[in-house]
Amino acid sequence: MASQEEAADQRISQHDETAFPQLSALLGIDMVQFVKEIEKKEQEDREKMQKGFNSEMRSEAKRLKTFVTYDSYSSWTPQEMAAAGFYFTGIKSGVQCFCCSLILFCTTLKRLPIEHHKKFSPHCEFLLGKDVGNIAKYDIRVKNPESKMRGDKAKYQEEKARLESFHDWPFYAHGTSPRELSAAGFVFTAFCNDSIFANEELRLESFKKWPHAFPGGAAALAKAGLFYIGIEDTVQCFSCGGCMNNWVEGDDPLGDHSKYFPDCLFLQNLKASAEVIPDLQSHDELSELTETISETSLEDSAAVSSLVPETAQSEAQWFEEAKSLNQRLKEAYTDASFRRMYMLEVSSSLATDHLLSCDLSLASKHISTPVQKPVLLSDVFANLNSVMCVEGEAGSGKTVLLKKIALLWASGCCPLLNRFQLVFYLSLNSTRLDQGLANIICDQLLETEGSVTEMSLRNIMQQLKNQVLFLLDDYKEMCSVPQVIQKLIHKNHSSRTCLLIAVRTNRTKDIRQYLHTILEIKAFPFYNTVYILRKFFSHDLIRLQKFMIHFKMNADMQGIQKTPLFVAAVCANWFRNPFDRSYDHVTVFKSYIECLSLKHKLSAERFKANVSSCGKLALKGFFSSCFEFSDDDLVEAGVDEDEDLTMCLMSKFTAQRLRPVYQFLDPAFQEFLAGMGLIVLLDSDRQEDQDLGLYYLKQIHSSMMTLSSCKNFLMYVSCYPSTKAGPKIVSHLLHLLDNKKSLENLSEKDDLKHHPEVSESVCLYRSLWQLSPEDCFSLVSKHLLTFAIKIAYQSNTVEACSPFILQFLQGRTLTLDMLNLPYFFDHPESLLLLRSIKVSVTGNMKIMSPVSDSSCLERCWDKSQAPTIQQDCAAAFEDMMEWEQNIVEKQKDMLRFMSMIVKAPPDISTGYWKLSPKQHKIPLLEVHVTNMDGVDQETLRVLMAVFSASQHIELHLRGSRGFIESLCPAIEQYKASFTKCSINESELNAVEQELLLNLPSLESLEVSGTTQITDQLFPNLDKFPCLKELSVNMDKKNVFSVIPEEFLNLHNMKKLLIEISAENGPSKIVTILTNFISLKILDLKFQEFPDKETSEKFAHTLGSLSNLEELILPNGDGIHQVAKLIIQQCQHLRCLRVLSFFKTLNDDSVMEIAKVAISGGFQKLENLDLSLNHKITEEGYRNFFQVLDNLPNLQELTISRHYTECIRVQATTVKSLSQCMLRLPSLTTINMLSWLLDAEDITLLTSTKEKHPQSKLFNIHWKWRLPFSPIIQK
Structure with missing residues (x-):
């Protein structure tokens, strides 16, 4: 099949490009690029999937069953996809046509699956109505033979003749051997061609491009079994294949069809149905009715018109009465008043017509087993016998299901239901205990009192037995239903009629002993919600699209649409507020409560009291993490468990429980009611209610709770002013x-x-x-x-x-x-x-690898020095390459996503920015620029507007070469406002340096990550009279050679960070420090102090820097020799928060840190870094741990070593460390790489961590990641 290969291999784009601009604005991403990425991946998956005709999926019911695991978040229903020939592949969201192999991954709101199918595979033989073996979902496998066949029985007595009948055995059935069939007595009749266009709705869809504009023409053609093939005005019958064209206004499609193709099986069935219900075909509501029917029965006319078994054909009185009753019941079920049921009585537009088109999610279990399995409606129809019940929550769709069964039966288009000659849909809500069965039927269905007598009805039921089906709705308990209904249930074994009873989940106890099977209605799938909203609001798909996007981004909230009542509430809200753009889950809950209040407006006070009681119960449960409640809980909260309204808010579970359990419809719904409950308490006039409300409010004791567990709760609170x-x-x-x-x-x-x-x-x-x-x-x-x-x-x-x-x-x-x-x-x-306002301007994201490239690794990591360790300590090392690969893949995904984000200038259109003039200005504006080599005119306009409203400005650049020059107009105009400039990985050209030198108020200058000395900036540092902070990080660049002597006159310096490698640096640094007594930050980690004399001067100078908060010491032998002196000087640094020694401590000097701490030093110390101090032995660390104390604010302790200097830790050392941890109440992080810990050590440290006050935040980092594996000692 060439068409199959074309459909499988072509590139497919299902997305509507006209919607991209709006979606980009809504989501903040470049939809063109986003869709391009998606379609690329989809095409790759498409190419890997198996192609070709799939005979196993010819059955629509089988196709439907593949959707059991399909994600409910979809704009197409499984019924729509299966009817269009698709089944779920299980690969992502892919669906595939059984015939042409077309694979679709995306579902859309504007186009249905059948439309996409026609667009991408127009030559699919299934779509063209050819015989490809499609089996309609309500079809039956065993059928009566054609009348012609009955007369030719003698011809096929011989097996050879039967085998010859299989000459045209269809390709799709080659899996079954004709020889085996003929040997078993079967003959091939070529009977029954189930086409996709057996569905009238799909036939009507085919006329979207019909060239004529005759009023009602397309509808009449579709009703006559014809679909448009897309050529001129040619139509074809889905059943007999006959074609007709040259249509003119006034033609009779049904008459012409009968005239030219009188043997058409579809017409014969239509005629047979008309004999039972003469005016059914002309009924005004037929077109609406058939929306709910997926396939038309192709039973022969004898089977359709037959009311009783052949042995019972007579003109007996009961037969005539049954025939009349059959006709009147079908008329009742096809009447609009039967279909239109207002679930939430707030809008005349909210009828269940569209709900009837949805297949509910059903599960079935035999009464003798607790095992449930998902079932389709066709499975239910096939197994309707004896007594069954369908249970579900209030508003779950039980009534809709029963009415749908009655409608399908009345239409004659569901072969699985044709075995029932009489179907009675009865609501037990409006019956009396003493009422007779005939009287109930007359009242509810026939509207003519006495038209059926009790005696005649009894005779009919005795004759038809299991060909009578009762659909009993609104069952509550046995004592509340008429005695005649009780008898139907109790004595079913003798009457042998079929019963399907709709009952709430908690009310099956009375009838359980009589049941054969229990059906359960599961949560209403989200795709059904979308289907109904699309039917009602096809004119406002933008609103529906936003609704879907919201629930995609809040996937955990999709489950709140668990019953049709919720979607009915959404519809009601949208009808009442056509211009309100609300579409989120808060709106769903509010609409639901509003609709319930309107439904119970005659008992408004009782409704309000019950909702308030439920709110209090929900609130108590929310803050005690309780989501299941007992009878006692309901009584305590004042909730009436028997109230119908309560069951619209809660579910009651009794199965396999000694006592019933109650739950709110959804945890999110409980949160919503809890939010209402809190407002009721806080708004009360009673002091005790207010106190209780404040008690619950104070249960939110952590700001993190507002971002996590209480986030949605507070959102619900906020929606009730x-x-x-x-x-x-x-x-x-x-x-x-x-x-x-x-x-x-x-x-x-x-x-x-x-x-x-x-x-x-x-x-x-x-x-x-x-x-x-x-x-x-x-x-x-x-x-x-x-x-x-x-x-x-x-x-x-x-x-x-x-x-x-x-x-x-x-x-x-x-x-x-x-x-x-x-x-x-x-x-x-x-x-x-x-303090300040922060604005970020970001260009294209650049993600660096977490480790250097391989050449750098070879230089930095000497494999010959791989550590030798014992097997029990092997966990201390991880493979860096595997770790790096995982990180790199994540970075690629992040970069891919970040590249799709639509970059727009900051929004300054509302709020403060609408003021003119702006009398009150921003105290400090922090401008953070990342990966921007220039600024566009719109962003420049916005920045200048923000600059004009700011008193002071800080400019922070990272990876943004040339940005300052592009910002020149703004800098020149507002140069007096700039107080800080931070330049990281951004080379400055001459123009930019000149701009910076003209900033008269600059107080802080940071330069790092550059590869060259700024030849104008550093020689003129004295041009910044207000400079208080200088931070320079330039590897192997001698900044001191160009810094002017006048720099020493800047006595207000508070931060000095020098990260350079310069031979003549130490002495000059010491000289500079004597002038900077206000210094707060001193970072010299890349400096080398080789001689003792300079180091001693440095140590004594430190004692005078009383404002110092961060001290990162240089390394070198000189620092090693005076380390104790430096530590002693630190006693004078009362503000010190960060202290770092690098390669310079030994056992004696590290102990000095502990002694100073005990004597009252380091009281504000938060970070103590003792990295790579390899002269400290294990014993030295053990003694240090045993003594270290009195550091109330220490949060991070680093004692890591190089991987060539590992310590095989003794148990006593680990014990000392664990005891030390408990003496440091603020500690959250210990870095201890190259400490070889075995399982017992890890267990001890883990248990200590769990006892620590900061246990939830405590981390111990002890694993090295190396590009090679350690040597395991045997």
């Missing part, structure tokens, strides 16, 4: 960050079980806290402030909340986008309280 609750919530949340250590206090209890999706984000926050506490603190601050301002405005309590907001803003750094909040428009004076 309250003038009483607003200030209380804002005050509490903003005070959470009064203590930075609240970020560390994220206990296991906070990682609530119902939020598995937050564990990853919590890990990220913890990692960020360890790497950069300030950045983490800033991120959490931004989140809390945004949330607090949102609550203040929604509760209309901005003025009452302002004192808390202003206090919070004191001394903080915010990002530029925060100024878009309305608060800064209304209160611009609040800017004066800030």
Whole structure:
């Protein structure tokens, strides 16, 4: 089949390019590039997949079963895909046509699967209606032979004649041997051609490009069994294959079809159905009805019109009554009033017509086994016998399922249901206990009292037995249903009628003993939600697209659409608010509650009380991590378990339990109700309610909880404004960050079980806290402030909340986008309280390899020096290459994603930026530029606008050559505002150096990562009279040779970081230091002090730097000799936070650190780095650990060694270290590479870590990553 190969190999692009601009704006990524990447991967997967006709997937039911594991997040339903010939491959989201092998990975809102199928594989024989062996999902395998066949039985008595009948045995059935079939007595009749266009809806779809505009023409053609083949105006019958063309207005498609192709089986079936229901074909609602039917029965007319077995054909009175009843029931079920059911009585548009088109997710189990298995509707139809029940939550679709069965039966288009001659759909909600069966039927279905008598009905049921099906809806308990219904259930073994009973999940106890099978309606799949919304809002696909994007980005929330009631609530909200663009899960929950309140408007007070009680129960459960409740819990909270409304909010489970258990419909829904409950308490006039509300609010005791376990809860709280609750919530949340250590206090209890999706984000926050506490603190601050301002405005309590907001803003750094909040428009004076505003401008991301290239590795890592270790310590070393490969792959993925992000200038269109003039300016603007070699005009315009609103400006460059020159207009205009310039990996040209030298207010200059000395900048450092901080990191560049003598006159220097290799550096450094008594940071880690005399002067000078906070000492023999003196001088450095000794300590000097600490030194020390001090022995470390104490703020201790200087640790040393850890209450990190630890050592350190106050944040790094393996000693 050439068409199959073409479909399989062609490049396919399913995405709508016209939507790319809007999606790019919505998602912030380059959709063209994003889609290109996706389609490239899809094509690679497509090429690997098996091609060719798949005879096993000819059955639509089999195709449907492949979708059991299909992701419910899809804009196509499995029913739509299976009807279009597709089955799920199990490879990503790929679906494949059984006939032409077309493979699609993407689902779209604008086009249905059948449309994509036609577009990418127009020559597919399945689409063209040819006989490819398709088996409709409701078809039956065993059928009556054709009438012609019945008369030719004698001809096929011989096996040879039967075998000859298989001459045209179709290609798709070659898996079954004709010889075996003929030997078993079978004859090939060539009967039954199940075409895709047996579905009237798909026939109608084929007329989208129909060249004529006759009113109703396409609908009439489709109704007559015809579909458009796409050539001129030629149509073809899906059943007989007959073609007709040259249509003119006024033609009768059904009449012409009958005239030219009188033997068409479709027409014969249509005629047979008309004999039973004469006016069915002209019914106005037929087209709507057939939307719910996937296949048309191709049973012969004798089978369709037959009402009873052949042996029972007579003109008996019961037969005539049954025939009349059959006709009247079908008329009742095809009437619009039966189909249109208003589930949430708030909109006339919300009927269940579209719900009837959805196949619910069903599972089945035999009454004798607890094992469930997923089933299709066709499986249910095939096994409808004796007594079955379908159970589900309130609003799960039980009524919809029963009505769909009645409709399919009435249509005559479901062969699996044709065995039932009478189907009764009865609601037990509106029955009386003493009511007779005939009376119930007349009341609910026939609308004519006495049209069927009890006696005649009894006679009919006795004759038809299991050809009668009762669909009993709204069953509650046995004592509440009519006695005649009770008898139907109890005595079913004698009446042998078939019963399908719809019952809530918790109410099957009374009937369990009579059941054969239990069907359970599972959660409403998300693709059904999308299907219904698309049907209702096909004119507003943009809104639906945003709805889908939201739930894709919040995948954990997809499960909230667990019943059709929720999608009905969304529809109601969208109908009522056509211009409101809300589409998130908060809107879903609010709409659901609003619709329930409208439904219960006659008992509004009881509704309000019950929702309030459920809110209190949800709130109590939320903060105690409880999501299952007992009867006692409900009674305590005042929840009425028997109230129908309660069951719209909760589920009751009784199966295999001694006592019932209650759960809210979804954990997220419980959070929503808990949020409502908190607002009710805080807004109450009763003091005890307010106190209880504050008690629950204070359970949010950590700022990290607002970003993890309580994030959604607080979002639900914010959507219910309250003038009483607003200030209380804002005050509490903003005070959470009064203590930075609240970020560390994220206990296991906070990682609530119902939020598995937050564990990853919590890990990220913890990692960020360890790497950069300030950045983490800033991120959490931004989140809390945004949330607090949102609550203040929604509760209309901005003025009452302002004192808390202003206090919070004191001394903080915010990002530029925060100024878009309305608060800064209304209160611009609040800017004066800030420390700074930070704006980031980023170009193309550059990701460096975590390790150097192979040539560098060969130079830096001497394989001949590979350590020799014992087997039990082998875990101390990992393969760097494998680790690097994993990192590099992740970096590539990150780079690929980052390259797709749409880069736009900062937004300054709202909030503070709408003020004119701006009387209150930003105190300090931090501009961080990364990988930008120049600035475009729009970004320059924005930056100049921001510069104009700033008192002081800091410029931080990284990897941005030429950026300063491109920023020249802004720098020249606002040069007096620049106070800091940090240049990293960015070479400065002459123009840029000249620009910097003209900054009169510059206080801080940092230069690092450059390859050349800036020939103008350093010789003129004295031109910066306000300079207080100088940081230089230039490998092997002698900066001192060009720094002018006048530099020594800058007595206000507070930070001096010199990372260079210069022969004449040490003496000059010592001289400089005597002038910089205000110094706070001194970093000399790349300096070498070889002689003792200079080192002693250096040591004595350190004692005078009383403001020093960070001291990274140089190395060299001179420092080694005076190490104890330096440590003693550190007693005078009361502000010291960071201390680093590199290669210069021995047992004696390291002990001096412990002694100084005990005597009261190092009280503010946070980081102690003793790396590569190989002269310290294990005994020296052991003594150090035993003595070290009184360092209340120490957070990080580094004692790593080179891999050639490993220590095989003794148990006593590890014990001393573990005891030392417990004496350091703030310790969170120990770096101890080259300490060879065995399993027992690791166990001891791990157990100690778990006992430590910082156990949740504690990390011990002890594994080397090397490009070679250590030598294992045997």
